[in-house]
Amino acid sequence: MSVSHPARDSARHRRGPFRPDAFRSGLHSEWIASWLGIALGVSFTVCFLTGLLSHAIQHPPAWFHYPSRPAGLYRLTQGVHVATGIASIPLLLGKLWTVYPKLWRWPPAESVAHAIERISLLPLVGGSVFLLFSGVFNTFQWYPWAFFFPTAHFWAAWITIGALIVHVGAKASGLRAGLSGAEQKPADESGADSLGRRAFLRTILAASGVLTLVTLGQTFNPLGRLALLAPRRPAAGPQGLPVNRPARNARVAAQATDPEYRLRIEGNVGAPLSLSLDDLKALPQHDAVLPITCVEGWSESAHWSGVRLRDILAMAGARIGEGVRIESLEPRGNYRTSTLDLSHATDRDTLLALRIHDEPLALDHGYPVRLITPNLPGVMQTKWVGKVTVL
Amino acid sequence: MIPVKDARYGPVFWVGLVLGWPIIGFGVWGVIHTRAQAVPVSFTAWLVGAAIVHDFLVAPVVFSAGIALRRSLKGRIRTSIQAALLVSGVVLAYSFPLLLGYGRRPSNPSVQPNDYVVNVVVVLAAIWIAAFVWLLASAHRARRASR
Numbered sequence: 001m002s003v004s005h006p007a008r009d010s011a012r013h014r015r016g017p018f019r020p021d022a023f024r025s026g027l028h029s030e031w032i033a034s035w036l037g038i039a040l041g042v043s044f045t046v047c048f049l050t051g052l053l054s055h056a057i058q059h060p061p062a063w064f065h066y067p068s069r070p071a072g073l074y075r076l077t078q079g080v081h082v083a084t085g086i087a088s089i090p091l092l093l094g095k096l097w098t099v100y101p102k103l104w105r106w107p108p109a110e111s112v113a114h115a116i117e118r119i120s121l122l123p124l125v126g127g128s129v130f131l132l133f134s135g136v137f138n139t140f141q142w143y144p145w146a147f148f149f150p151t152a153h154f155w156a157a158w159i160t161i162g163a164l165i166v167h168v169g170a171k172a173s174g175l176r177a178g179l180s181g182a183e184q185k186p187a188d189e190s191g192a193d194s195l196g197r198r199a200f201l202r203t204i205l206a207a208s209g210v211l212t213l214v215t216l217g218q219t220f221n222p223l224g225r226l227a228l229l230a231p232r233r234p235a236a237g238p239q240g241l242p243v244n245r246p247a248r249n250a251r252v253a254a255q256a257t258d259p260e261y262r263l264r265i266e267g268n269v270g271a272p273l274s275l276s277l278d279d280l281k282a283l284p285q286h287d288a289v290l291p292i293t294c295v296e297g298w299s300e301s302a303h304w305s306g307v308r309l310r311d312i313l314a315m316a317g318a319r320i321g322e323g324v325r326i327e328s329l330e331p332r333g334n335y336r337t338s339t340l341d342l343s344h345a346t347d348r349d350t351l352l353a354l355r356i357h358d359e360p361l362a363l364d365h366g367y368p369v370r371l372i373t374p375n376l377p378g379v380m381q382t383k384w385v386g387k388v389t390v391l
Numbered sequence: 392m393i394p395v396k397d398a399r400y401g402p403v404f405w406v407g408l409v410l411g412w413p414i415i416g417f418g419v420w421g422v423i424h425t426r427a428q429a430v431p432v433s434f435t436a437w438l439v440g441a442a443i444v445h446d447f448l449v450a451p452v453v454f455s456a457g458i459a460l461r462r463s464l465k466g467r468i469r470t471s472i473q474a475a476l477l478v479s480g481v482v483l484a485y486s487f488p489l490l491l492g493y494g495r496r497p498s499n500p501s502v503q504p505n506d507y508v509v510n511v512v513v514v515l516a517a518i519w520i521a522a523f524v525w526l527l528a529s530a531h532r533a534r535r536a537s538r
Contacts, residue, residue, distance in 0.1 A: 023454075025457075086485070089481060089484065089485055090477075090478075090481045093481065093484070096445060096450070097450070097453065100446075100450050100454075103446055107393075109393055110393065110394070110397065111393055111394045111395065111396065111397030111400070112393060112394070112395050112397070113397045113399075113400035113404060114393075114397060114399075114400070115393065116408065117400070117404070120408075120411070120412070120415075122439070122442060123415050123418075123438075125441075125442045125445070125446075126438040126439050126440075126441050126442035127438060129441035129442065130437060130438045130441045133441065134437070136485065137488060137493075137494070140488050140489060140493065140494040140502075140503065141494040141496075141499075141502050141503075142488050142493040142494030143494075144493070145430075145433050145437050146432075146433035147428065147429050147430040147433045147434050147437075148428040148429070148430075151425050151428035151429045152422070152428075152429050152430070152433075152434050152437075154421070155418045155419075155421040155422045155425070155429055155434075156418065156434070156438060157418075158414055158415070158417050158418030158421060159414075159415050159418030159419065159438075160418075161414060162411045162412060162413070162414030162415035162416070162417070162418060163411060163415055164411070165407050165410050165411035165414060166407050166408055166410075166411035166412060166415075167407075167411075168407060169403050169404045169405075169406055169407015169408060169410070169411065170400070170407060172403045172404075172407075173399070173401055173403060173404075174399075194461070194469065194470060194473065195470055195473050195474060199470070199474065203473075203474040203477050203478065204477070206474075206478055207477060207478045207481040207482075210478055210481075210482060210514065210518065211481065211482065211485055214482075214510075214514055228505065228510035228511075228513060228514055229482070229485065229486050229489060229505075229507065229510055229511065229514060230505075231489065231494075231502060231503050232501065232502065232504070233501075233504050233505065236500075236501050236504035237500075237501035237504075238501075242502075242504075243499055243501045244499075245499075246498050246499045248498050249498055249499070
């Protein structure tokens with residue numbers, strides 16, 4: 001890196017944003033940057049941990065066992081993940097605005113350590129903005145890019161959290177001074193005519209509050225009527241429940257409505273079963289009130305009824321080893337199968353549901369049979385179930 | 392050459408570096424390792440592009456708007472308008488795909504079920520009314536204080 005010698009680089013020759021007095025607002029302050037930095041450190045850590053949990057539930061490593069109870073835990077953690085991400089948007093934009101003059105500082109690097117710190121800001125800033133917009137666009141189901149969202153979002157989270165650790169290390173020593181407001185106050189020509197520092201912070205928090213208020217209702221029912229800008233409304237959808245993958249997109253309509261439909265139970269069983277829809281209706285039916293919780297952050301409770309999975313497993317003489325794989329009729333798709341561990345497969349409320357709110361399932365909700373189980377993301381609640389394999 | 396020594400960077404910085412960069416490396420490895428899904432070219436373009444678009448497009452526009460506002464208005468009105476613009480800008484930055492219907496598909500009407508143009512107008516109206524009330528209240532407080 002070639003850097004001009006400060007002595008030869010007179011400040012008055014610098015132009016545009018490089019001018020020493022280019023950014024005169026008193027809001028470009030260490031005090032604001034420190035407080036927003038702490039808020040973002042907390043919110044990104046919460047998003048990272050809840051995101052890792054959601055990833056581990058869907059792709060469990062051998063050591064990871066996720067219980068089926070409490071039934072609404074995933075609804076809480078994923079709701080927090082998405083809501084915290086949305087609330088972070090103004091925090092991040094405010095933080096970037098506050099420290100923006102540093103982008104143009106001259107010389108660009110004053111020491112090797114300073115250069116390393118600044119280079120580490122690219123994965124931090126790029127990664128943070130990437131995580132927020134990709135996450136939000138995913139909830140809108142808008143994919144203007146070539147990558148598969150969950151994979152890219154997951155790896156971007158590691159890049160960002162690594163860069164955040166570097167950033168915290170670089171800023172830790174200056175944080176206390178920043179929070180105390182001990183810095184020299186930069187000249188602010190406007191004085192009382194502009195937002196003060198506290199008012200600026202309060203406005204950023206107000207923006208977070210507004211975004212939260214108009215979106216949180218997609219998972220938190222009491223705020224449902226305020227969810228003006230949520231991409232989902234809990235009651236909007238067939239039978240009062242939103243849909244993520246409609247039957248038409250999954251190309252299952254013909255198979256799912258075929259009168260010859262059979263549910264097959266295979267694998268590590270004493271006697272494989274092949275059950276028609278009438279066979280299933282003739283078995284003891286059970287009711288459960290369970291939420292569908294989408295990874296995208298919406299959730300809604302519903303009243304399901306159907307056959308307990310554990311009853312069917314017992315009928316077939318299942319010997320569960322690794323788990324139970326539930327397979328959809330859909331010919332392809334990233335989520336056509338779901339593997340349940342022992343805890344979920346044998347939970348009293350884990351149903352092969354035939355009905356919702358006392359009506360047969362709509363085709364978009366997985367007619368004739370769908371899986372509904374406590375404490376799992378919606379993508380694992382397989383619809384149009386055709387086969388159960390005991391592993 | 393730039394100096395190696397810099398008293399502002401203590402051991403905590405180097406510890407953060409030793410902990411953080413391997414995690415960044417893990418993320419980069421993951422993108423390459425799962426390239427069929429993560430599509431490194433697209434991934435990099437959007438991640439680096441995010442920083443570039445913010446720093447060289449969004450920020451200059453915001454700063455220009457700030458300067459224009461500063462030149463055209465004075466006093467308490469300016470403060471309330473700054474605050475209202477900030478919150479409105481955030482709401483629009485979040486909701487522009489909803490306004491444009493990006494991601495909306497006839498096959499699934501439960502995605503983006505609201506009339507977002509109307510709803511954004513309602514939210515913005517609430518923000519500006521709140522800013523106006525705040526302006527009146529602070530003017531009232533200032534008058535009482537000066538008496």
